[in-house]
Amino acid sequence: MSDQNIFDKLQNIDRRVFYWVLFITLMVPFIYPIGLPVKVVQNTRDLYEGITGDNINPGDIAIMNFGYGVSAWSECAPGFTVCAKALFREGARIVFMGSQYDVELSMNKLMNDAREDFANKVYGVDYVFLGYFTGGESAIAQLATDAWTVYPSDHYVTPDAQIPLMQDFHGWQDVTVVLSSDTGDVGSYFLRQWQGSHGTRLAEIGIAMNGSTDYPYYLAGNYFGLSIGSRGGAELEVLIREPGEATTAMDSINASHLLIVLAVILANVGYLLSRRKA
Amino acid sequence: MAYPTELLSVVGLWTGWLLMLMIYSYPLYKENVAYRFAEHIFVAIFLAINLVVNFQYLMNTCVTPLLQGNLLMIVPLVLGILIYTMLIPEYRWVSRYPIALLVGAGFGLGMRGVIKPSILDAVVSTITAPSAGTMMNWVNFLYIAVGLLSSILYFLLTYEHIGPLQAPTRLGRLFIMIGLGAYFGNTVLFRFTMLTGRAQFFLQVLKIIPM
Amino acid sequence: MSNILKREAVFAVTGLVTVLMFVEYFFFPQDWIVASTIRNWAVIIYNISLGLGGVRLIQQHVMGTQRRKENWQFSALFLVAFVVMLLTGLAGYLGTGVATSNGIYNWLFVNVYTPLGSTAYAITGFYIFSAAYRAFRARNLDAALMLVAGCFVILSNAPVGEVIWSGIPAIGEWFRFVGQVPGMRAFEVVGALGMIAYGFRALLGKERGFYAGGAEE
Numbered sequence: 001m002s003d004q005n006i007f008d009k010l011q012n013i014d015r016r017v018f019y020w021v022l023f024i025t026l027m028v029p030f031i032y033p034i035g036l037p038v039k040v041v042q043n044t045r046d047l048y049e050g051i052t053g054d055n056i057n058p059g060d061i062a063i064m065n066f067g068y069g070v071s072a073w074s075e076c077a078p079g080f081t082v083c084a085k086a087l088f089r090e091g092a093r094i095v096f097m098g099s100q101y102d103v104e105l106s107m108n109k110l111m112n113d114a115r116e117d118f119a120n121k122v123y124g125v126d127y128v129f130l131g132y133f134t135g136g137e138s139a140i141a142q143l144a145t146d147a148w149t150v151y152p153s154d155h156y157v158t159p160d161a162q163i164p165l166m167q168d169f170h171g172w173q174d175v176t177v178v179l180s181s182d183t184g185d186v187g188s189y190f191l192r193q194w195q196g197s198h199g200t201r202l203a204e205i206g207i208a209m210n211g212s213t214d215y216p217y218y219l220a221g222n223y224f225g226l227s228i229g230s231r232g233g234a235e236l237e238v239l240i241r242e243p244g245e246a247t248t249a250m251d252s253i254n255a256s257h258l259l260i261v262l263a264v265i266l267a268n269v270g271y272l273l274s275r276r277k278a
Numbered sequence: 279m280a281y282p283t284e285l286l287s288v289v290g291l292w293t294g295w296l297l298m299l300m301i302y303s304y305p306l307y308k309e310n311v312a313y314r315f316a317e318h319i320f321v322a323i324f325l326a327i328n329l330v331v332n333f334q335y336l337m338n339t340c341v342t343p344l345l346q347g348n349l350l351m352i353v354p355l356v357l358g359i360l361i362y363t364m365l366i367p368e369y370r371w372v373s374r375y376p377i378a379l380l381v382g383a384g385f386g387l388g389m390r391g392v393i394k395p396s397i398l399d400a401v402v403s404t405i406t407a408p409s410a411g412t413m414m415n416w417v418n419f420l421y422i423a424v425g426l427l428s429s430i431l432y433f434l435l436t437y438e439h440i441g442p443l444q445a446p447t448r449l450g451r452l453f454i455m456i457g458l459g460a461y462f463g464n465t466v467l468f469r470f471t472m473l474t475g476r477a478q479f480f481l482q483v484l485k486i487i488p489m
Numbered sequence: 490m491s492n493i494l495k496r497e498a499v500f501a502v503t504g505l506v507t508v509l510m511f512v513e514y515f516f517f518p519q520d521w522i523v524a525s526t527i528r529n530w531a532v533i534i535y536n537i538s539l540g541l542g543g544v545r546l547i548q549q550h551v552m553g554t555q556r557r558k559e560n561w562q563f564s565a566l567f568l569v570a571f572v573v574m575l576l577t578g579l580a581g582y583l584g585t586g587v588a589t590s591n592g593i594y595n596w597l598f599v600n601v602y603t604p605l606g607s608t609a610y611a612i613t614g615f616y617i618f619s620a621a622y623r624a625f626r627a628r629n630l631d632a633a634l635m636l637v638a639g640c641f642v643i644l645s646n647a648p649v650g651e652v653i654w655s656g657i658p659a660i661g662e663w664f665r666f667v668g669q670v671p672g673m674r675a676f677e678v679v680g681a682l683g684m685i686a687y688g689f690r691a692l693l694g695k696e697r698g699f700y701a702g703g704a705e706e
Contacts, residue, residue, distance in 0.1 A: 015619040019305050022618050026470075026477035030487050036648040039658060041665075070603045071610035074475030075468060101324075101331045104589060105603060112279055132331050134539065135532030137391075138383045142528040145520045149529045153338050157586035171520075192391025196399075197514070208467035208646070212460050215665060216674040220403035222395045228464065230471040231646050252474040253467070254649035260466060261640050263622040268636070271626050290600030297601060301608045305615045314563055320605040322567045323597060325543050326574030330588045332539050333579070340533045354530035358537025365544065371495040374700045376534045378502040381699055383531040385503070385688040386510025396681035400674050418667045425671025426678075433679045450675070452634055457672020459635035460664050463642025466617060473614035476607060 011270060018263075025259050029251035038250060043218055044235040047203050047225025051086050051177060058091030060176035061169055065190070066098030066106045067182030072207055073109065076181045078233030078246035079205040081113045083179050086240060088117045088126070092176070093165055097130040097151070099186050104131065104155065113244070124163045131155025140189035144172040144198060172198045181205040187214070195222055205232065281482075281489045295483040298476060425453040500694030507692050547571070573597075638664050 049055065051062070064084060068076040087094055096107055107129050111118050121127055130151045133139050143150045147170055153159045160166040168174055178200055180187040187204050195202040201224050204214050208229030218226045227236055230253065233246030282288050300316035344351035357376040364373040404426050408415035431443065432450035439447040481487045506527055513524035553564035574597055581591030589595045627633040644650035645661020690696045 011623075015623075016306060018619045018622060019615045022473070022615060023302075023306070023477065026474055027481055030478055030481050036652060038648050039651065041662060070606045071472060073607065074478075075471045101327045102598070102602065102606065105599065132335055133532075134332065134335060135535045136384065137387045138380075138528045138531040138535065141387050141391075142525065142532060145525055146529075149525070150339070150532065152343060155587070157338065191395050193387065196391050196393075196395040208464040208471070209461070211464045211665075212457065212669055212673050213677070216400060216403070216670055216677055217395060219666070219670065220395070220399040222399055229467050229646075230474075231467060249471065249474045249478070250648055252477065253470060254647045256470045256474070257466065257643050257647035258649055260470075260618055260621055261643055263618070264625050264636065264640060267622050267625065268627050286596065290596060294600050294604030298604050298608045301605065301612065305612060314560070315566065316605060317609075318563045318567045319570050319601065320609060321546075322570035323574050323602050324606070325546060326571050326578060327598065327602060329540060329543055329575060330578030330582065330594075332536055334582050334586075334588060336533065336536050337582075339536070350526070351533075354533035355537075357530065358534045361534065361538045361541060362544070364541065371499075374495070374499040375502060376538070377700060378499045379506055379527070380531055380534055380538070381691060382503040382506025383510060383528055385684075385691055386507040387528075389507070389685050389688040390511055390514040392681040392684055396677050400678050404674065421667060422670050422674075426674050429671050429675030430678060433675065451631060454672040454675065455631045455635040456638045456664070457669040457676075459638030460642045460669035461673070462635070462639040463646065463664075466621070466639075466643050467646045469611075469614040469617045472607065472611035476611045479604070479607075 005273070008270065008274065010266065022256065022259065025255050026252050029255050030248075033248070033251050034254070035251065036254060038231070038234045038238050038247065040235040040238055043215075043226040043228070044232050045225075045239065046218075047083075047205070047227050047232075048086065048236060048239045050201065050203060050224040051083060051092075051179070052090055056087065056090040056092050056176065060090075060092045061095060061165070061174055062087050062092045063095045063097065063175055063178045065178070065180040065182075065186060066096065066100060066103045067180055067184060067186040068106065068207070069100040069102045069183070070105055072183045073106070074245065074249060075207045075229050076183070076205060076233070077106070077109060077113070078230065078244050079227040079236045080179075080181045081110055081244065082233070082236035082240050082242070083205060083227075084110060085114050085117050085242075088114075088121060093125075093168075094127040095130060095165065095169055095175075096127065097133060099133060099184075101132065107155075124158070124165060126165070128163055128165045129155045136185075137189040137193065140186065141193040141197075144193050144200075147171055172200050175200060177201045177203070179203050179205060182210060183207050191217065191222055203227075279489055281485065291483055295480070298479065302476075425450075429453045429457075497694070499700060504692045504694070507688065638668060642669075 056062070064080065064087075066080070068080075084094060096110075097103075098106060100106065118127075123129075131154060133143075133150055135142070135150070139150050148160050148166070151160065154163060154166075172194055175194075178190050178194055180190050180202070182204065183206075187206060187210070190200075190202055194200040203223050203225040204210070204218075205227040206214055206229070208231070211226070211228035211232075214223060214226055214228075217223050227233065230246045230249055233244075234250050237244045237247050282291060297316050297319070300312040301320075303310055304313040340351050340355055344355065357379065361373050361376045363369040404423055408419050411419075428446045428450035430450070432439075432447045432454060434443070434447070437443060478487070482489045509524050509527060513521040517524070547568070550564040550567045552558075554561050554568060558564070574594065577591045577594035577597070578588040581588040581594050584590055589598060625632075625636060625639075627636050641657065641661045642664050644653065644657050645665075650657035650661065687696065
């Protein structure tokens with residue numbers, strides 16, 4: 001016991017101390033924000049430019065897929081909101097859908113966060129909320145060939161025949177761009193059944209964890225753009241010049257990331273010292 | 279979203295806050311009755327939402343068209359119900375038919391869809407040399423090409439990694455470790471962002487920061 | 490006959506459906522009613538099958554409550570919460586076609602499910618932190634490379650990385666755009682080849698793992 005140095009003692013510390021340190025570290029930047037600038041990377045810029053300017057015409061139909069639930073709101077919702085705003089401002093018509101049970105909550109949050117943009121739009125003409133779907137890859141493939149069988153009505157049980165936007169949306173050939181925001185596999189279903197099979201333009205507004213697996217697809221041109229997690233959301237907020245939730249969260253992200261790197265360095269210094277001693 | 283003023287909404291907000299603390303009492307303190315309470319409530323509500331939402335979807339996509347005259351919808355309805363024979367040991371084999379349809383559709387769609395984006399496009403992207411090449415572009419191109427080849431060799435599990443295979447598979451393992459390190463880095467961002475959201479909610483309910 | 494119905498006919502169905510999907514892809518680029526119908530059926534069967542896990546869970550909790558097993562009170566709590574949520578949701582659906590039109594269901598959905606759902610997944614953030622501290626050691630070259638790549642990506646994901654050293658974002662970007670690509674692309678390619686190989690095995694009836702009771706019958 002008396003041979004133990006500070007590093008050895010730190011190794012044996014109760015893990016609950018780490019948890020408390022982390023929780024407090026996450027909270028402090030909200031009370032004392034700093035606001036470091038966020039640099040925009042190429043994949044996020046490509047995503048934003050891919051849904052604005054000459055790449056989208058008024059009246060084009062875009063699919064926006066809520067592949068995330070309430071648990072990933074802080075990761076995906078900011079970027080998703082910016083993309084919805086950008087598409088609306090270009091005059092695109094948006095079909096909202098999702099594979100999560102709580103997709104209605106995510107839609108309500110989006111409508112709240114982008115309320116000024118939604119205020120100018122007419123439901124059923126400029127956008128429609130189709131709601132929950134299930135069926136995995138079969139459903140996404142079926143959506144490409146016959147969307148009305150996957151969604152005979154919208155979330156509010158209005159039949160497709162009574163929705164003006166749905167008259168123009170039957171399958172892949174009617175859609176200009178697909179934006180999928182995923183915690184799971186739905187993005188890869190769109191990749192295989194829409195982009196790979198029909199060449200539909202596809203981008204991902206995904207969680208950071210999917211970022212590593214999505215980069216090769218972005219580099220190969222399967223995704224025209226990529227937004228990675230809350231950092232991607234903050235970058236999109238910079239591009240649209242409207243700071244939001246992701247920008248606010250960046251201070252906390254800074255503190256926590258610095259903490260984990262320091263912890264890893266500390267642990268490895270201790271490890272190397274104890275190896276040398278042995 | 280502003281801090282709610284209606285009584286039910288305020289009660290709801292504080293209920294959520296308390297439930298959050300009950301869940302966090304497990305890592306921050308130890309397993310306890312409050313954690314078990316919140317955990318069971320969550321699973322129960324999640325399951326009920328699952329059933330309600332799926333029931334709603336089933337009614338819209340299958341039952342309503344069936345009642346409107348699309349008699350072919352009887353087939354998937356019956357096949358879907360047959361899946362529940364999995365719960366009856368002597369009739370379990372009947373559930374294989376709807377599963378066979380699901381598996382067949384899944385494999386067929388997956389296999390036909392995966393070839394272009396995951397194999398062809400990946401290979402083309404790897405072997406396409408940089409058009410306006412600085413030295414760094416060429417270094418990166420060679421890094422990716424050599425790295426991909428050696429990483430794929432690492433997954434050649436039908437041959438032992440000795441002799442001529444030893445060096446490239448060892449190199450491939452190093453490339454894979456770099457990839458996994460980057461994956462870990464992104465995972466940290468994901469997990470900490472979720473926690474950040476909870477920390478923010480904790481402070482917002484207490485009105486320490488604005489909602 | 491019984492064995493044919495229980496095994497060979499099942500593999501035949503799998504094989505037939507797989508082949509139909511391929512036929513559609515190569516010979517009917519626009520749409521093919523046969524494949525489209527089968528896919529629609531698959532969606533509906535998938536939907537119905539999602540209740541299977543729930544049935545098991547409810548069985549377990551009902552038995553636990555009936556037999557007064559250890560912590561049976563939590564099983565009873567589970568069943569009460571489940572029934573309340575289910576009935577209010579169905580009442581909302583039967584009333585207006587949308588479950589959240591029921592006030593109680595909507596209140597529970599927004600104020601109980603949302604915070605619990607977010608919290609339950611966010612808890613992993615704690616574990617990744619303690620795991621990184623306790624387990625992430627540069628024991629050899631492989632681990633050291635992983636560590637270095639991870640640390641640079643972590644610091645480049647946060648804006649503070651640029652403040653510490655201007656080279657961090659550049660190196661982090663290199664890891665993202667180049668460094669991780671061979672490894673991740675290898676997973677992608679090998680995974681795709683594996684899916685194709687596994688699919689052919691299923692087509693030929695060699696894979697029985699996903700059929701209930703496939704091993705013994």
